[in-house]
Amino acid sequence: MTKILFTDKLDSCVERWRSAGMTVIGPVQRANSSVYGAVKSASELDLNLVLTDRSIKELFFPQSEPMLRYAITKAEINTDEFLPPSGPRIIFGARACDASGLAIDDPLFGWDYKDEYWFQRRNESVIVTIACTKADEFCMCTSLKLSPDSTKGSDILLRPLENNKGWQVEELTDRGREAFKSVADLLQEGSDPAAATVTVPEKFNADACAEWLKNPENFESRFWKEISARCIGCGSCTYLCPTCHCFDIQDEGGSFEGIRRKNWDSCSFALFTMHTSGHNPRSTQSARWRQRIMHKFNYFPGKFSANSCSGCGRCTRECPVDMGITETLQEISKLSQ
C-alpha cells in the first residue's frame, strides 16, 4: 500500500518539521522572482510552477559566501574561518532536474579535496522532489537521460495525485525516511492514482553530441563562431544553471580587517582566464562558449561519468539573446548525423 500525503496535511507537516528544528525551504516568490526560500507555513509555497527562476544550487553553493575573517595588528595576523551555517533543513518541492544537479556536482566537490561548505549542507538537507506534471518548451531533462520523475539526488520523491489532492510518497534514502518518520501519523495509506508525469520530448541526441565533441577535428570548427555569434557574455546561463560551479576568491575590506569570500564566477566572462600578463587563452566569446559546452558534455563526463547538465533549460529560458545549450546541442546533433 502506498503512503499518501494529502495536500491539507502539508501545513501540519511543515509545522512538525519546523518544531523538530528543521528549516523548511521550498519554491516561493521573492522580489518578482521565484526562488527556493525558507517558509513558515505551507501556504507560502508555490508548488504550481514549472520550475523556479533560480536553481537550487544557491542553497548549497551561495552566490557569495564568507570563508575567512582577517584582522591584522602590528604583531600578527588573526584569522577566523567561517563555517557553513549549520542545521537540518528540508527542501520541499524541488524539481527532479534541480535535485539531479546536486548529485551531478557531488563528485566535483568531493574530488580529491572535499569541499566542506558543499558537503555540510548536502549532509544536512533532505531533498523532497515533486515529479513534474507540467513542462514548458525549454525543459529538456529527457535529452540528458533524466526524467520528470527522476530520483537522482532526491531523498523523497512525491508523485502528485490526480486533481491536486496530494502526493504518493516514495522514500528513497535513510535521510528521507527519517524526516518522514516524524510526520508518519499525518500520512495515509492508500492507492489513489498518481497523475501522469509530463512527457518531455527529446530535443537532441546527447550521445551523438558527445561523439562529435570528442572529435579533435571539431574543436576548431567554424560552427562555434556561428552558434555563439550573438552571445553577449552576460553569464546569466551559468549563474542560473544548477550544475555550473565556477568561482572566484576575493578579499573584501581594507588592509587591516576584512573578509575573504568565495563568489560565483563564469567561464562566459572575458576576464575569467585573463592572465596578469595580458595573455588570455580564451579571448573570444566563441572560445568561451565552446569551453562551456565542451566542459559540460565532453570533459566533465570524461572525468565524472555524467553530463554536467540536468536539462532544466534555464540557460535558454532566461537568456537575453535566446541562445542556450538546447540550440547548440540540437545543431551538433544535426552535424553529427
Added chain:
Amino acid sequence: MKIVDRHDEAPGVRTMKLEFQDPADHELFKETYRTGMFGLYGVYGEGESTFCVASPETRKEYIECTFRESGRVTSALARADIGDLVTFRGPYGNRFPLEEFYGKNLLFIAGGIALPPTRSVIWSCLDQREKFGKVTIVYGARTVADLVYKHELEEWMQRDDVELVLAVDPGGESPDWKHRIGFVPTVLEEAAPSPDNCVAVLCGPPIMIKFTLISLKKLGFDESNVYTTLENRMKCGLGKCGRCNVGSIYVCKEGPVFTAEEVSRMPAADL
C-alpha cells in the same frame, strides 16, 4: 609567513624569502613539497596570486618566491618589507619526476621571468649533482637588466660541472655584454645540445615555448623527454573553481608540470 629577506632581481621583479610561523605548517610543507609545485601567495585585503615555489626541494627550511609586480596582489607583495607577514597556501600541483632524471643529462631552457620555476629544478639537481649527467642551462631575457638571479648565473658560470648559455634578445645587450645575442630558440639551436640520454626542462612565455619546442624537435628531442610547466590563471588550487582548465585538465591538480607530449594532446587554442 614572515618575510626574512628580499631583494630586487630586475626592474619590477623581486625575490622574497619566507619563513613559516607555525612549526606544524612547516612540517607539512617539508613532507609534501617537491620541485615543480606552486603556491598561492597573498596579502589580506588584496587577495592571492599564483606562482611557483622558486626554492628547490633540497632546501625546505624556507620558501623563496620570485614575482613580477604586475597586478594588485603582486604590488602589495612588493610593498611588503622584511618582517612583514604574507600568506601562503600550498604547495599545490604535481612535480618534476626527478627520480626518472637520475643518470640522465639535463638541459634547462628558460626565458625571462620563467627562470624561477626552472631554478627550483636546477638547484634540486645541483644539490645532488652526482645523480645526473651533463647539465646545460640555456637562459635568455629581453635585456641584460631583465635577467634574474644574476648572482646565481655568475655561480653557475663559474662551475665546471654546469654549462651555462646566456642570451639577450637583439637590442637588449649592454656595451659590456659578453654572452650571446638572439632569441632563445635560435641560441638553443646554435648551442646544439645532444638529445642522447637527455631530459629537457622548458619554461617560458607561451610564444617562446611554442618556438623552442620546434627547435628541440629539430635537435632530435622526443616530446616525451621534454617537460614544461603550464602557468594558467588559478584561484582555488584544488580542482574546483574551473579557472585553470585546459581541455579536461585542471592545471592546478594535474599540472603544472607536463611533458611536451601531454601538452601536444591539449587543445592548442586553450593554452
